[in-house]
Amino acid sequence: MKPGRIIAKAVLAFAGFLAVFPLLWTALNSLKNSVDIITRVPRLVFTPTLANISYILGRDSVITGLYNSVVACGSAVLIGVVLGLPAAYAVARYPNRWAGDIQFFVLSLRFLPPVAVAIPLMVIWLQIGLYDTLPALIVTYSLLTISVIMWLAIPAFQGVPKEVEEAAFVDGYGAYSVFWRIALPVAARSLIGAVAFSFVLVWNEFLIALMLSSSNAKTLPIVASELSQQGMNVPWGILNASVVLLSLPPLLFLGVLSGFLNSVFRQKKN
Amino acid sequence: MPRRSSLPVTFVVPTLVILLILSMVPTLYAIIIALQNRELSSTAYSWVWFSNFFDLFSDRRFLNAVWVSVKWEVVTVVATMVVAIGLGVLMFEVASQRLRNVYCLLFIIPVLLPRVSAAFVWKFAYHPLYGIATYPYRLLTGGLIFDPLSKPSTALFAVASVDVWQWGLFFAVIVLKLLETLPPQPIEAARLDHAKRWQIHAYVTLPMLKAPLVSLMFVKMIESLRSFDLIYVMTRGGPGVATETLDMYAFSQGFIESGKVSYASAMAVLMMIATVITFTMLWKRVQA
Numbered sequence: 001m002k003p004g005r006i007i008a009k010a011v012l013a014f015a016g017f018l019a020v021f022p023l024l025w026t027a028l029n030s031l032k033n034s035v036d037i038i039t040r041v042p043r044l045v046f047t048p049t050l051a052n053i054s055y056i057l058g059r060d061s062v063i064t065g066l067y068n069s070v071v072a073c074g075s076a077v078l079i080g081v082v083l084g085l086p087a088a089y090a091v092a093r094y095p096n097r098w099a100g101d102i103q104f105f106v107l108s109l110r111f112l113p114p115v116a117v118a119i120p121l122m123v124i125w126l127q128i129g130l131y132d133t134l135p136a137l138i139v140t141y142s143l144l145t146i147s148v149i150m151w152l153a154i155p156a157f158q159g160v161p162k163e164v165e166e167a168a169f170v171d172g173y174g175a176y177s178v179f180w181r182i183a184l185p186v187a188a189r190s191l192i193g194a195v196a197f198s199f200v201l202v203w204n205e206f207l208i209a210l211m212l213s214s215s216n217a218k219t220l221p222i223v224a225s226e227l228s229q230q231g232m233n234v235p236w237g238i239l240n241a242s243v244v245l246l247s248l249p250p251l252l253f254l255g256v257l258s259g260f261l262n263s264v265f266r267q268k269k270n
Numbered sequence: 271m272p273r274r275s276s277l278p279v280t281f282v283v284p285t286l287v288i289l290l291i292l293s294m295v296p297t298l299y300a301i302i303i304a305l306q307n308r309e310l311s312s313t314a315y316s317w318v319w320f321s322n323f324f325d326l327f328s329d330r331r332f333l334n335a336v337w338v339s340v341k342w343e344v345v346t347v348v349a350t351m352v353v354a355i356g357l358g359v360l361m362f363e364v365a366s367q368r369l370r371n372v373y374c375l376l377f378i379i380p381v382l383l384p385r386v387s388a389a390f391v392w393k394f395a396y397h398p399l400y401g402i403a404t405y406p407y408r409l410l411t412g413g414l415i416f417d418p419l420s421k422p423s424t425a426l427f428a429v430a431s432v433d434v435w436q437w438g439l440f441f442a443v444i445v446l447k448l449l450e451t452l453p454p455q456p457i458e459a460a461r462l463d464h465a466k467r468w469q470i471h472a473y474v475t476l477p478m479l480k481a482p483l484v485s486l487m488f489v490k491m492i493e494s495l496r497s498f499d500l501i502y503v504m505t506r507g508g509p510g511v512a513t514e515t516l517d518m519y520a521f522s523q524g525f526i527e528s529g530k531v532s533y534a535s536a537m538a539v540l541m542m543i544a545t546v547i548t549f550t551m552l553w554k555r556v557q558a
Binding site for chain 2: 029106224247
């Protein structure tokens, strides 16, 4: 083998190591007592403890944050599916002269700086008495989920072979039942990827949640960041455990999302 | 497709109306607030029209934040594209199909993490005394201390490295998939002409992928605007104002230091105008 190839392989292996090692190290630290974390030389061998994890799971603020995150993100994704998928189908299958503008409008929502949305919304929610409530967060997140799901679902519906749908029309299906019985099931795999992506996006969202909640509606990322505000006095093991808890849900979608990525590019190739 | 169906109207109109309301109400309201002098501590306010905007341009901290934001945007976008293209090409050249699948899975992991998590993971790793990333330095220098997050000259790059860790690795996967979609004939032809490997990529494959790569860069430019979570957790804009980007400064003006909501909103409105104009123009060019 040429030296160039060996170096190339080493660089790749190092990048692969770099991709996961910091996270694995955090997971490892969440199983350590403080004495094993605060060491000048990193320790690989130690007596594991579940104290950090049970402490995290036993705190009311963490459980409330988890509940808020699940409800807020779950509801927003549901609204995104109900409103975004049909609209995407209509844009994909019944293109008119506004189709391009609609797509650009949906994309341009992503250009808005989150601060520019969060400041006025905070004032608005304060005025109508919904500040620091889950409904306010759900409505705000819906803007994100609807637009992202629409943006990703348009190409997914365009990827459904037209002939299949036309055959269904010939068989006497109406426009709506073609959507329900043909387009949705055929595009399902890509659509699930789009929906999972929107979930990860709002689950990871931080700035808007920070500005729209003060005590009751805090989501998990806010609770986790607050643990660290108490400085380095908080045992590191506990902080690491909270990072692991926060990171697990998006990682559950790893398989779905990498499959989605593959299907997008397979479509492109054909 | 049937010509006369109510489907497009019933499917598109409600969604668009809701999106328009959800986006236009906060946008217009942001402009209204920016023209007033609201503060968090009281409900009284009056119209001050453009004085917030005039104040901004004589505010040195604001000008610093503009500069930091521009630096952040350039550093993260360029570094992400370099890492993505470099690793993507390497995978294409030396990794077997099975190994490619493994790398693709590994490289997607960082971008899935909440930015708050990524920020914490690296904040621990960069700790001068106990961090795993600073350990090699301590080992090699016999215990000297290196604290990247609290030196003004390195802090921005240390935070940017986390952003590149998340997006550069992810985009490497996309670059690889793009390379895989290319037809093999031009590469074969170049090889028959005795072109070197790197020449094939520099002069054949990457120019063929120009359009998707530009789109990819466009996506990264938009996502780089969302730097707040990383900076908030890792440095809070510090040391001093070395990593204080516009959204960080707007947040601290509006909510931490003085509660000047209108002043913060004026900043946000300027950001919004700048990004909407820039990205609309870029998008039209990318599409053309």
